[in-house]
Amino acid sequence: MANWSNITVGDVARAMGVSGHSVRNWIEDGLVEGAVKLPNKRWLLPDNVLDQLASKSVLIVFNTEMFRWLARDFAIYKHYQIVGYVNTNDLKNIDEIKDIIKEKGADAIISKDTLDIELDSSISRFTL
Numbered sequence: 001m002a003n004w005s006n007i008t009v010g011d012v013a014r015a016m017g018v019s020g021h022s023v024r025n026w027i028e029d030g031l032v033e034g035a036v037k038l039p040n041k042r043w044l045l046p047d048n049v050l051d052q053l054a055s056k057s058v059l060i061v062f063n064t065e066m067f068r069w070l071a072r073d074f075a076i077y078k079h080y081q082i083v084g085y086v087n088t089n090d091l092k093n094i095d096e097i098k099d100i101i102k103e104k105g106a107d108a109i110i111s112k113d114t115l116d117i118e119l120d121s122s123i124s125r126f127t128l
Contacts, residue, residue, distance in 0.1 A: 003046060003047045003048075004044055004045070004046060004047065005045055005046065005047035005049065007045050007047070007049055007050075008042075008043075008045075009023045009024055009027075009042075009043055009045070012045070012049055012050060012053065015050055016050070016053065016054075016079065018079060022078075022079065023053075024043070025078075026053060026078065026079070027043055027045075029078075030124070031052065031053060031056055031124075032045065032046065032049050032052050032053065033046070033052060034046035035049070053079070056078075056079075056080050056081065056107050056108065057080065057081045057082075057083045057104075057105060057106050057107050057108070058075050058080045058081070058082055058083065058106055058107070058108045058109060058110050058126070059082075059083055059084050059085075059086060059097075059100065059101055059104055059106035059108070059109045059110075060072060060075065060082060060084070060085045060086070060109070060110050060111075061085075061086045061088060061097060061109050061110065061111040061112075061115060062085065062086070062087060062088070062111070062112075063087065063088045063089055063112070067112060067128070068085060068087075070128060071110040071111075071128060074110060074126070074128060075110060080108070083104040083105060083106050084100065084104045084106070086100055088115070094115070094116070094117050095117065097109070097117055098117070098119070098120075101119075101123060106123070107123065107124060108123060108124035108125065108126060109123065109124075109125055109126070110126045110127075110128065111125065111126075111127060111128075112127065112128065113127040113128075115127075
């Protein structure tokens with residue numbers, strides 16, 4: 001059970017230097033565990049909301065330079081910390097990605113939806 005705070009979406013936006021719209025998008029994308037949308041359309045946020053948003057780190061998995069740049073721009077827009085890039089053409093086995101995720105300490109990966117790999121449930125996956 002989350003401990004609730006009096007922190008508003010506006011407070012989070014000011015603290016992170018982004019718009020309230022960006023913060024609401026992150027919450028709706030599931031990046032804040034324990035956030036609850038109230039009937040008045042406002043969000044009840046857990047007391048660790050800033051820690052949760054500040055700690056999202058992603059590994060970009062790509063097979064073309066075009067996708068690499070698209071994923072990079074997506075990560076920047078979403079305010080994610082990019083911890084590395086993996087070109088699937090350089091891998092002997094697609095399961096090597098799991099080791100790289102651990103090595104880099106990534107919370108999530110950004111990849112094409114054609115990447116066929118089973119990930120630990122603690123790793124988020126964003127497909128473009």
